[in-house]
Amino acid sequence: MMDLDKIIASLREGKHIPEETVFRLCLNSQELLMNEGNVTQVDTPVTICGDIHGQLHDLLTLFEKSGGVEKTRYIFLGDFVDRGFYSLESFLLLLCYKLRYPDRITLIRGNHETRQITKVYGFYDEVVRKYGNSNVWRYCCEVFDYLSLGAIINNTIFCVHGGLSPDMTTVDEIRTIDRKQEVPHEGAMCDLLWSDPEDVDTWSLSPRGAGFLFGKREVDQFLEKNNVELIARAHQLVMEGYKEMFDGGLVTVWSAPNYCYRCGNVAAVLKIDDELNREYTIFEAVQAQNEVGNAIIPTKKSQMDYFL
Amino acid sequence: MSLPGTPTTSPTPMDEDIEQTVSVNTEPKRVKVYVLENNEWKDTGTGFCIGEVDESKSAYLVVSDEDSPTETLLKSKLEGNIEYQRQEETLIVWKDLGRKDIALSFEESMGCDTLCEFIVHVQRNIESNISLVTVKSSDNGLGSVHDIITGPVTLPSNDPEQNDQTLLEALKILNENTSFDFLKNETIEFILQSNYVDTLISHFHKAEEERIPKDLFLLSNIIKTLILYNQRDILESMVEDGRIMGIVGILEYDTEYPTSKANHRKYLGSKGPNFKEVIPLENEDLKIIMKKCFRLQFLKDVVLVRFLDDHNFNLISEIVMDLETCIIDFLQVGTFLDRLIELYDTDTLPSSSPEKEKFVQKRKDGIRLLQQCVQMSINLDALDRSKFYKTLVRKGLFKVLDYAFHMETDSNVRILATDTIITIIEHDILLIHNVQNEDLFKQHHKPAPDDKCSVQGNNSRNNNSNTDSKLLSILSTILLSDKSPGLREQVVQALNTLLHPEGCLGNSEGSYDLMGRSNNESKNTSEEFPSFGYGLNSDSINLNSYQYNGDDMNNLETTGSESEFQIMEYFANFYNKIAPILFGPLIKKVTTITEMTEMNNKIKKASKDDLLLIHLVKLVSFVCTEHDRVLSRRFILENGILDSVSRLIDSNHILQLRLTAVRCVKNIMCLDDKYYHRYMISKNLYAPIFKLFQKNIDKNNLANSCIQDFFRIIITECRAHQVGDHNEGEESNGTHNNNTIKGKVNADNNRTNFTILNKYLIQTYGNILRKATYVPFIREMLEIAEESQPEHSIFENSVECENDVSVNMSSDGLTSNHLEDIDMNNVKRLHSEIEHFDNDPHYSSDQLAFKKSADQMNAST
Helix, strand or coil: CCCHHHHHHHHHCCCCCCHHHHHHHHHHHHHHHHCCCCEEEECCCEEEECECCCCHHHHHHHHHHHCCCCCCCEEECCCCCCCCCCHHHHHHHHHHHHHHCCCCEEEECCCCCCHHHHHHHCHHHHHHHHHCCCHHHHHHHHHHCCCECEEEECCCEEEECCCCCCCCCCHHHHCCCCCCCCCCCCCHHHHHHHCEECCCCCCEECCCCCCEEECHHHHHHHHHHHCCCEEEECCCCCCCCEEEECCCCEEEEECCCCHHHCCCCCEEEEEECCCCCEEEEEECCCCEECCCCCEECCCCCCCCCECC | CCCCCCCCCCCCCCCHHHHHHHCCCCCCEEEEEEEEECCEEEEEEEEEEEEEECCCCCEEEEEEECCCCCCEEEEEECCCCCEEEEECCCEEEEECCCCCEEEEEECCHHHHHHHHHHHHHHHHHCCCCCEEEEEEECCCCCCEEEEEEECCCCCCCCCCCCCHHHHHHHHHHHHHHHHCHHHHHHHHHHHHHCCHHHHHHHHHHHHHHCCCHHHHHHHHHHHHHHHHCCCHHHHHHHCCHHHHHHHHHHCCECCCCCCCECCHHHHHCCCCCCECCCCCCCCHHHHHHHHHHHHHHHHHHHHCCCCCCHHHHHHHHHHHHHHHHHHHHHHHCCCHHHHHHHCCCHHHCCCCHHHHHHHHHHHHHHHHHHHHHHHHHCCCCHHHHHHHHHHHHHHCHHHHHHHHHHHCCCHHHHHHHHHHHHHHHHHCCCHHHHHHCHHHHHHHCCCCCCCCCCCCCCCCCHHHHHHHHHHHHHHHHHHHHCCCHHHHHHHHHHHHHHCCHHHHHHCCCCCHHHHHHHHHHHHHHCCCCCEEECHHHCCEEEHHHHHCCHHHHHHHHHCCCHHHHHHHHHHHHHHHHHHHHHCHHHCCCCCCHHHCCHHHHHHHHHCCCHHHHHHHHHHHHHHHHHCCHHHHHHHHHHCCHHHHHHHHHCCCCCHHHHHHHHHHHHHHHHCCCHHHHHHHHHCCCCHHHHHHHHHCCCCCCHHHHHHHHHHHHHHHHHHHHHHHHHHHHHHHCCCHHHHHHHHHHHHHHCCCHHHHHHHHHHHHHHHHHHHHCCCHHHHHHHHHHHHHCCCCCCCHHHHHHHHHCCCCCCCCCCCCCCCCCCCHHHHHHHHHHHHHHHHCHHHCCHHHHHHHHHHHHHHHC
16 A cells, blocks of 8 residues: 555655556545545535645645645545646645545546646646656546536535536436546536636526536526535636625635736635535735745746757 | 818929939928917918938928928928927927927828938937837827837947946836837847847856845846847847856746745756757757757746746747757758667667667667657648658658567657657558558559459458558557556557547548449448448448459549558458457457467456456447447457456456446447347346446445436437437328327337337346436336336347347347337327427437547547
8 A cells, every 4th residue: 555645745845756656546546536426425514625726835825724634624626737837746635635534525526627628738748747758647637537526515515616507407417427538528517617607697608618607597596406505616716716696606716826826816715614604714825835945936847858 | 289281282393493402312392381389380381391411410301482492481400309299191290409399291191201211310320319209099089199210219238347227227128118119129129239138147147146136136037028028039049059048047036936046057957858869960050959949948838937928938839839840851851860760770789788788778769759759740730740750651660669569668668659659640540551551552553453352351452451450460469468557548549549430531532432432332231241431421331342343443543542442451450350359358268278378368367457458448439439330340249249348347347447348338329229239138238237236226426327327328318219209290290190190100110229228127127226216317217118018028039039149130139019009198198298308408319429429539538
C-alpha cells in the first residue's frame, strides 16, 4: 500500500510525483469513486467549495481557512484542473485526501474534467511538460470518468458543477445515467456540468455552446419536485466569491482567488451546519510558499531537453 | 469655436510669378484665411497657400491674395512648439507664437493634404518641436478623436549612466508613447536602431551587483512595457544570443512578487533544458533559428506566462510557428534525416561496450528527436505536414519504428515512437501505406487479365497488405505484451485510428465512382458477403467486386480506385490475421496438449490482466459498432467473443472491467441487429448483468446506474418502435375502423429486437426485476410485457436452437407468432400511453443516437 501521507506532503510542496505512483493513485481512486452514486449522499456539517483550476497554493489556503480535511467534511464542485499551473498537484492532492479520508471529501465532476477540454486549457500541456509524455494525463482522465455528477446534502441541498438540465428534472432520473464516459456534447450529463443560472423566463440557449441557461422558474420547479431547498453550484467566476440568486434558491460558489493569477477576485467556500445555516468564508490569494517558507512565484515548468 | 466656411468660387489659373517663387516648395492651393478676433472667426480673404522654405532655412505658410497675387494675406512662420491641428478634411488651425489664432480653410482636401505634408517635412527637418495633429469627430458624433501625425517625440534617455530617475522617466515615456501610433512607431524605431536595450541590460548588471531593488523593478517594468508594444522585431531582438540572459534576468524581478526572484537564468544556463544535437547540424542559421524558437517559447510559457495578454500571446505564437515551419523545411534538405535514420541500421552497432552503450543512448535520443520534430509539425499547414511525413517515411521512418518496437525495451521510448505514429496516421491514415507502396505500385500497376483478386489476397497485392498489417500487427503485439499502462492506452488510440473505416475513406480520393457502382450491384447480397459499410455515406463495397474481369480492373485503376481495394483487403486481412491475435485473450480455445504452446501461455496470462481486458473489450465494442457488420459479426460470433465478454461481467475481475463488459453488451444491443440479439438471448449472455444488478439492487453506485441505463435503452427502444408504428397508422388511416385493424397489424410488427428482448428479460429475470420497481424503466418494462400478454414462452424455440445459432444465422428462428393474439384493449391502452411519451422529450429517439456517439468518443479516447 502507498504511503498516502508521504505523497500528500510531497504534493503540498509541489514536488514531482513518479508516474507509477500517479497510476496507482488513479486506479485506487477509481475503485472508491465507483461506489458512489451519480448523485452522492453527504451529511452535514459540510463545506462546499467551487472551482480550483490548478491553483494549488490557493487550495492549500482554502483548507487552512476552513478547518482542514482532518476535521471538516468537504464537497468540491469540480473544475480542479486547467488554467492554473498546478492542475496535476491540485487534482492529485484531492484524490489523496479522498483515499486517505474517504468520508470527509466528495469530488464532483466539472466541465473541465474531460479529455477534450483539458487538451485545450492547460492540463494536458502541463503534464507533457512535467513528464515528457501524456501518460499521467491519460490516467487522470480515466478517473474523471468515474467522478460523481452531483451530491445531495441531508436530502436538502443539491450540489452540481454547472446547473440544471431540461432532460432530467429529478435526482432519481440523474441516477440512471451511466456516467463512466467522456462528457457528451449534449444531454443531461452535459447540462449538469455546463448550464448557468440567468435571468431568463425559461430554458434558453447558453452562450457557452453547451448546456442551457435556466431561470427562477426552473429552479423553483426543481426545488419543489425534489423537495430540496438549495442548489449549490460553481462554474462561474464571482468577484465576491459567492452569489445567491432566485430568493436564495441557488448559490454560486467560486474558490479560485485571483483567478488565472490576474482577475483580482476573492474566493469563498460555503459551510452548511447541522441546522442547514449557511456560512460563507471569504479568502484572498496569498503569496505561495515552499516547504521552508520561501515565496514561490507560480509559473509553468519549462519543457525538458530539446533537440530542435 | 465656429468653423469657418470654405471658399466657393472656382480657382483661377495659376499665376506664373507665384509658380516661380514656390517651385522649390509646395504647389499653391486655394484657401480662405481666417483669424480669430473677439472670439469670432474673421474672413481675411481668399488666396493661394504655399509652404515655403527660404535661404535661411526658415519655413513659412504663405497665402497670396487671389485677386492681387503680389499682396500677401498671410505669412506665418513654422516655429517654436506650435501645434497645427487639421480639423476634419479641409481645415488647418493653429495659434502662432504671438498667440494669434489662425485658420486655413482649403477648397479641397487634396490642398489640405499638401500643406500637411509640408508641415510634416518641416517638423522632420527644420523645426522639430512643432507638431501636427488631426481632430475628427468620433463615429458616434459625440466628442472628437485626436491623432498625432507628426511632432516631437520624447524618448527615454539612452545615457549609459542610468538611475532610478532616468528609469522612472523612461517608464513613463514608454507608457505614454503607446497612446498614439506615431509616437509608438517612432519609439519602436528608436528601440531597434539604438542600443537602448543593451543600455538597460548593462545597468541591470550594475543594479543587481549593487543591490538596488528599485532599479531592478523599474527595469523589469520597462522590459514588460516594451513587450506590450507587441512588435515582432523587438521580441526577436530580445532573444538574440547577446541579450536573452539579460532580458530573462531582468524579468526575474517582478513588482507583483517584491520579496522573491525567479531563476530563469539558472534554468536557461547549465541546469536547465539542454540543446542536444543527436546528429550534428551543419547549418549554423538553422541552429540560430532553433534557439530563437526555444527562447521565445520559454518567454511565452514560463517567464511571461502570467503577464501576456491575448495579443502578445498570439504574436509570439505566430513567430514561433513561422520559425517552426522554417525548421521543418530546413530539416528536409541535406542529409540530416538520412544520417539520423542511419543510426537504426542493424549493422552499425559498435563492438566495444562503452561505445555501444553510448550508441544505444544515441538511438533513444534519436527517437526523442524524431518525436519532437513530428510534434512540432502539428502546427504546420496540412500540405507542409504531408510533405514532411512523406519525406520521413521515404527516408525510412519504419526502420526507426521497427527498432523501437523490436529492439528497444524502454517503455518511455516506445511511447514516443507510438506518439510519432499516432500523429502521422491521425493526420493521414493512408500516408504511410501510400508512400511505402509507391514502388510496388509501379511494378504491379497493370495486373494480368486473369489475375483475379481473392479475399485471401493471394495475388500481386499480397506485399501491400503485408506492409499494411505490419503496423497493426506490431501494435497488437505491444498491446498484449507491454505492461506500461500509458503505452497501452496510446497503442489503443493508434489502433482505433488505424481501424476506423471512415478515416481510411476520408483520404482516398476518386473512389466514389466505384463505391456507387458496387453498391448498386451488390444491394441484394450485402448480407451474405463481407462488405464494407461506410456509415454516413450509406455506401458499401462488396467483396464481389474482386471478381471484376480484366477490363474492369483497368477501368478501376484509371479512376484511381486501387486504394479502395486496398482498404477492403486491409480489413479482410485484419480479421483473418490480426484480430485472432489481438482478441486472443477473449477467444475460447479448445485446448489440447499440443496447443499448449508458448503463445497459449501468453494468452492465458493476458486473460488475467484486467487492464488489458478493459482495452480489448472496448475494442470489441469499437469494431462491432464501426466496422462492416457482416465482417465483424462473423468474427465476433464465430470466436465466441461475446460469450467471453459476458463471462467477464460475472467474475472476480475488477469492477471497472466488469462494467466495461456491461457497456460492451449495451453497445451491441444498441446496434439493433437481430443476429446479435438472438445470439445473446439464446446463449443467456444477459444473465451476468442481472446477477450484478441483484448485488447492487439497493445501492446508489456506478454499477447500479450502469445497469439502470441498460434498462433505459431497452425501454426507450421499445417505446420508439411503438411510437413509430403508431404514427404510421395515424397517417395512413383516417377512419377509426381502419385504425384499429391497422393497430393490430402494427402490434404484430412490434416483434422488434427490443420488445422480444424485453419479454425475454421479464420472463427470465422477472423475479429480480420486480424487486427493483423503484426504477421507473423497470416498471415500464413490466407494463410493456404485460400489455402483450404472452400465452406461452416465446423462448422455447431459442433455447432449442442454442447450439446452432451461429451456424443458422440467416434463418429467422425467432419469428414465432407469440404476439398474434393481442386484444384490442391492449392496443388502445398502448395508444394512450404513446401520446404521453410522445410529448416527453426524455424519450426522444435522439437519446440513443447520442449515446452511441458518446460511446464512440469514449472508445476512441
